[in-house]
Amino acid sequence: MNDITIQLSQHARAEIEHWLKKYPPNRKRSAVLAALREVQHENQGYLTTELMDAVADYLGMPKIAVYEVASFYSMLETKPVGRHSISICTNISCMLRGADDIVSHLERKLGIKTGESTSDGKFYLKQEEECLAACCGGPMLMVDHVYHENLTNARVDEILDKLD
Amino acid sequence: MAARPEQFTAPMIQLTFNGTTMEARPGETILECAKRHGIAIPHLCYKPGYRADGNCRVCMVEIDGERVLAPSCSRTPSVGMKVHSDNPRAVKAQKLILELLKSDMPGQGGSPHSPVSELDHWAAKLGVGKPRFPQRQQPQSDLSNPAIAVNLDACIQCTRCVRACREEQVNDVIGYAYRGKHAKIVFDLDDAMGSSTCVSCGECVQACPTGALMPARLAAKVLPDRQVASVCPYCGVGCQINYNLKDNRIIFVNGRDGPANQSRLCVKGRYGFDYVYHPDRLTNPWVRKSGMAKTERLLSSSELTQYFRPATWDEALDVAAGKLNQIRDDHGPKALAGFGSAKGSNEEAYLFQKLVRTGFGTNNVDHCTRLCHASSVAALLETIGSGAVSNPVVDVAEAEVIIVIGSRACENHPVAATFMKNAAKAGKILIVIDPYRSDLARHARYFLQFRPDTDVPMLNSLMHTIVKENLQNDTYIEKHTEGYAALKQTVAKYSPEKVAPICGISAETLKEVARVYARSRASIIFWGMGISQHIHGTDNARCLISLALLTGQIGRPGTGLHPLRGQNNVQGASDVGLIPMFYPNYQSVSDPQIRDKFAVLWQAPNLDAARGLTVVEIIHAIHDGVIKGMYIMGENPAMSDPNLNHARAALAKLEHLVVQDIFFTETAGYADVILPASAFPEKTGTFTNTDRLVQLGRQAIEPPGDARQDLWIILEMAKRIGLNWNYPEVKDIFNEIRQATPSMSGMTWERLEQEHSLTMPLLKEGDPGERVIFTDGFPTKTRRGKFVPADYIAADELPDAEYPYVFTTGRQLEHWHTGSMTRRSEVLNAIEPDPVASFNPLDLAKLEARPGDTIQIQSKRGAIKAIARADTGVQPGVVFMAFCYHEAAANLITNEAMDPFGKIPEYKYCAVKISAVT
Ligand code: SF4
Numbered sequence A: 001m002n003d004i005t006i007q008l009s010q011h012a013r014a015e016i017e018h019w020l021k022k023y024p025p026n027r028k029r030s031a032v033l034a035a036l037r038e039v040q041h042e043n044q045g046y047l048t049t050e051l052m053d054a055v056a057d058y059l060g061m062p063k064i065a066v067y068e069v070a071s072f073y074s075m076l077e078t079k080p081v082g083r084h085s086i087s088i089c090t091n092i093s094c095m096l097r098g099a100d101d102i103v104s105h106l107e108r109k110l111g112i113k114t115g116e117s118t119s120d121g122k123f124y125l126k127q128e129e130e131c132l133a134a135c136c137g138g139p140m141l142m143v144d145h146v147y148h149e150n151l152t153n154a155r156v157d158e159i160l161d162k163l164d
Numbered sequence B: 001m002a003a004r005p006e007q008f009t010a011p012m013i014q015l016t017f018n019g020t021t022m023e024a025r026p027g028e029t030i031l032e033c034a035k036r037h038g039i040a041i042p043h044l045c046y047k048p049g050y051r052a053d054g055n056c057r058v059c060m061v062e063i064d065g066e067r068v069l070a071p072s073c074s075r076t077p078s079v080g081m082k083v084h085s086d087n088p089r090a091v092k093a094q095k096l097i098l099e100l101l102k103s104d105m106p107g108q109g110g111s112p113h114s115p116v117s118e119l120d121h122w123a124a125k126l127g128v129g130k131p132r133f134p135q136r137q138q139p140q141s142d143l144s145n146p147a148i149a150v151n152l153d154a155c156i157q158c159t160r161c162v163r164a165c166r167e168e169q170v171n172d173v174i175g176y177a178y179r180g181k182h183a184k185i186v187f188d189l190d191d192a193m194g195s196s197t198c199v200s201c202g203e204c205v206q207a208c209p210t211g212a213l214m215p216a217r218l219a220a221k222v223l224p225d226r227q228v229a230s231v232c233p234y235c236g237v238g239c240q241i242n243y244n245l246k247d248n249r250i251i252f253v254n255g256r257d258g259p260a261n262q263s264r265l266c267v268k269g270r271y272g273f274d275y276v277y278h279p280d281r282l283t284n285p286w287v288r289k290s291g292m293a294k295t296e297r298l299l300s301s302s303e304l305t306q307y308f309r310p311a312t313w314d315e316a317l318d319v320a321a322g323k324l325n326q327i328r329d330d331h332g333p334k335a336l337a338g339f340g341s342a343k344g345s346n347e348e349a350y351l352f353q354k355l356v357r358t359g360f361g362t363n364n365v366d367h368c369t370r371l372c373h374a375s376s377v378a379a380l381l382e383t384i385g386s387g388a389v390s391n392p393v394v395d396v397a398e399a400e401v402i403i404v405i406g407s408r409a410c411e412n413h414p415v416a417a418t419f420m421k422n423a424a425k426a427g428k429i430l431i432v433i434d435p436y437r438s439d440l441a442r443h444a445r446y447f448l449q450f451r452p453d454t455d456v457p458m459l460n461s462l463m464h465t466i467v468k469e470n471l472q473n474d475t476y477i478e479k480h481t482e483g484y485a486a487l488k489q490t491v492a493k494y495s496p497e498k499v500a501p502i503c504g505i506s507a508e509t510l511k512e513v514a515r516v517y518a519r520s521r522a523s524i525i526f527w528g529m530g531i532s533q534h535i536h537g538t539d540n541a542r543c544l545i546s547l548a549l550l551t552g553q554i555g556r557p558g559t560g561l562h563p564l565r566g567q568n569n570v571q572g573a574s575d576v577g578l579i580p581m582f583y584p585n586y587q588s589v590s591d592p593q594i595r596d597k598f599a600v601l602w603q604a605p606n607l608d609a610a611r612g613l614t615v616v617e618i619i620h621a622i623h624d625g626v627i628k629g630m631y632i633m634g635e636n637p638a639m640s641d642p643n644l645n646h647a648r649a650a651l652a653k654l655e656h657l658v659v660q661d662i663f664f665t666e667t668a669g670y671a672d673v674i675l676p677a678s679a680f681p682e683k684t685g686t687f688t689n690t691d692r693l694v695q696l697g698r699q700a701i702e703p704p705g706d707a708r709q710d711l712w713i714i715l716e717m718a719k720r721i722g723l724n725w726n727y728p729e730v731k732d733i734f735n736e737i738r739q740a741t742p743s744m745s746g747m748t749w750e751r752l753e754q755e756h757s758l759t760m761p762l763l764k765e766g767d768p769g770e771r772v773i774f775t776d777g778f779p780t781k782t783r784r785g786k787f788v789p790a791d792y793i794a795a796d797e798l799p800d801a802e803y804p805y806v807f808t809t810g811r812q813l814e815h816w817h818t819g820s821m822t823r824r825s826e827v828l829n830a831i832e833p834d835p836v837a838s839f840n841p842l843d844l845a846k847l848e849a850r851p852g853d854t855i856q857i858q859s860k861r862g863a864i865k866a867i868a869r870a871d872t873g874v875q876p877g878v879v880f881m882a883f884c885y886h887e888a889a890a891n892l893i894t895n896e897a898m899d900p901f902g903k904i905p906e907y908k909y910c911a912v913k914i915s916a917v918t
């Protein structure tokens, strides 16, 4: 059975084409990460089923293969989330340097739990499971793809308060 | 698993395994090699026939000189390798993995869902006890699919189900999603299985080693006490199955490794067996009560006892045969006719046509082949002298280009479609040509969604391109064909530029497809009823045949012509003569020499010299008062014939109608005598699939109550019609078929019992049978294939201002034909319970209707109400509906206009108007 499918934006298609050039013609699926990142970017930071389906069609992949990728990578979201995405590393090095306290501070400050967004849609406190590869600067967090290291509660407040 | 050819040529590889020397076949893994030598290495994620994934690590072995252990399922040995599967290091690793996996099981014990969990088997074998690790958090069970229970608490994430769904069946539903400890098996977007796009083929269930996926409703831990090897009763793919029985009751079905299915099945084959236990089964003969006159009105099953009374077999058979005799004696043989069934065995079909021909004395015998591929067969016989397919479906693996035209194979030949999808995934060029965009189109390199009814101009334009660009195979044309000049002249008129606006496909695409088809090393064409069920069905098929002849794309592995047969035995029923113009093996009834031959074989000196009437002609002849009595075995013309009001009126008009069936079908409501017959698993016989494989269906259970096997009933009828037959066993009938049907003459019953299936033609005992035919010309008088050019004619009834939509019919994955079996199967009916019609969403919007609303569909002949389903695969202006719903019978709408050669009605095209019912 076929449901209605949507079209990717002109810009998204251009961007995907740019990435497709880097791979052999019969390896179109190699561009899936780039494609998902782009359409997510155009859609307020999250992917809808329709968008994932459109990417699958565009790249000639089974839809399920795109869903798998989207559910695997932590930088891809499949639900609406807050504007600013905050990921705190709680992996071993950061944990030893007090990451858990930072998490509690953040949860208190924003009034949400990890995995949730604030009701005003401003912040998204992401569930981060793996090391973000900045171990020597732990505890660390990442806000909208920017790394901040050697955190203290005060430093966290400073970072967040600067955001609009 | 298919044999790998290199295994027979490349040298064997010597290795040492647990201290003894062993030879591995080239390409074989360590695990497979050990297994072949009777040595068991534990394994879970490996399943024979599937790609080894090497993820569970329970098959670890130590290889001398290597630092780390190796997964034996994914490692091929090299010469001189020393492998240990039983030394302390290997065994310790194997046991630790088993212990870890077991710690994930509910209660850390055995699987609560399956009596044959492979994890439990290996854990017991290696003596793994209570795990030392904590248990994981367990997921909820998902019982939303009527066919399959999902209990992921027993899931070990071996991904066998993922490979089953994605690589074998290519349904692409199951995924392995999320990451880390959240990783799990999901359906689509982690949906409930019942609301996902799952088509319930059950391949994942068959693959699951722990019972995390199990047949729903199967009480866990029920072990079968008996297994009967048989064949699927539904479609022409001819999947081999096992009936698994407990206390003489079928509890489940699984796929057997047959040549046509390689252990795969679809939802019907796997879950559609329970119709045999439905309370509607007829368990005694019924005779119409006196004074209960027949009218055109359809009777419902609850009205059986009001119109009919139970009778003994003796009485029922006496009435059934007595009245037929009387009509024959009073009005002559031409006043009688018989419909046999493509669901019955070769033996049943053979005896039935023999009964009509020698007992009734007429050739008025036909069956539903008339309604499906009659036009294809007419074209094939006329051009290349044989109606058989040239190559089996699995030959797609050897093709380079695969055309599928007028066929929704994923719905109608689901297991055949899996091989096509496998081929597409393996890089073969799949070209799907169909007005409907089915799931197969997703796998196609070219998808031509042409306008319904424009097959001939479109195909002519392909040939036009081939000729114009000099891509035809001159050597082949010269050596093996005739009539090329005429074809050339006709196709010259159909340039792609001219045809493009007619068929809706761009000239460039038409040209490209023509080139791809013509130039490839091996191109094969599959077609279905989208080709045949038109008044120009024969023309459509002629064009496809010409395409193959023109390019020489026939007669080698991976190239040829394959009309996908619908019914499980439509090929066989036609082969053994259940058609009005031919005796067995397509030998013409009007050829005196042939007639003499059969007069001798059948000891019947007065065989009718005139060809008999076909299905639709018989209905007309009843209206004309010519045919007065009929014997219908296993067919349901009150649902399957076009323009049903007309067909039902005819059945009601018959002076005498005998219906032999397993249910009180719509047709049985018009009967005078109803004879309760046997369902597929209740009898033994041979069935010929679409690939020309003659396969043995074996009896698994007894017919219920006083229902009898069909062969017994036919023999009793024959006796009372004055025929003196003696067939003590099924195999005696089979042996007579061998005499009547030269292409089966080399088959023996004993060999069938041993090998389960044999390929026809098989002329001499001991021969392997011919998988690929037409390798050197054709069985025509000149040994050449004939080009028969065709010009464009439009459908009989075109849309107009009053009836602006095109109505087209077909089947649905879950339901068989008129639904008499599948709508009485709990699982199948639960998946598709209501009459649905598919519309393009734009058309629904025009009606201001939404999916789920009731829509009235009306043609000049009748009207029905169905539930709307939105489907962008349907073109705007087209309505599609399956003909299995008695409460909304699509054939009330269809047009009985016929193809002049095949006498097949135009099921695929008539004009309707639609309106929302408020
Ligand atoms: S039943 Fe078939 S389609 Fe459904 S999930 Fe299992 S393998 Fe896939």
Ligand code: SF4
Residues within 6 Å of the ligand: B232, B233, B234, B235, B236, B237, B238, B239, B261, B264, B265, B266, B267, B268, B269, B270, B413, B414, B415, B416
């Ligand atoms: S594909 Fe056909 S033969 Fe195979 S299981 Fe399905 S209905 Fe039966």
Ligand code: FES
Residues within 6 Å of the ligand: A089, A090, A091, A092, A093, A094, A095, A131, A132, A133, A134, A135, A138, A140
């Ligand atoms: S452990 Fe936190 S960045 Fe590596």
Ligand code: FES
Residues within 6 Å of the ligand: B042, B043, B044, B045, B046, B053, B054, B055, B056, B057, B058, B059, B071, B072, B073, B074
């Ligand atoms: S069976 Fe070899 S890794 Fe699973």
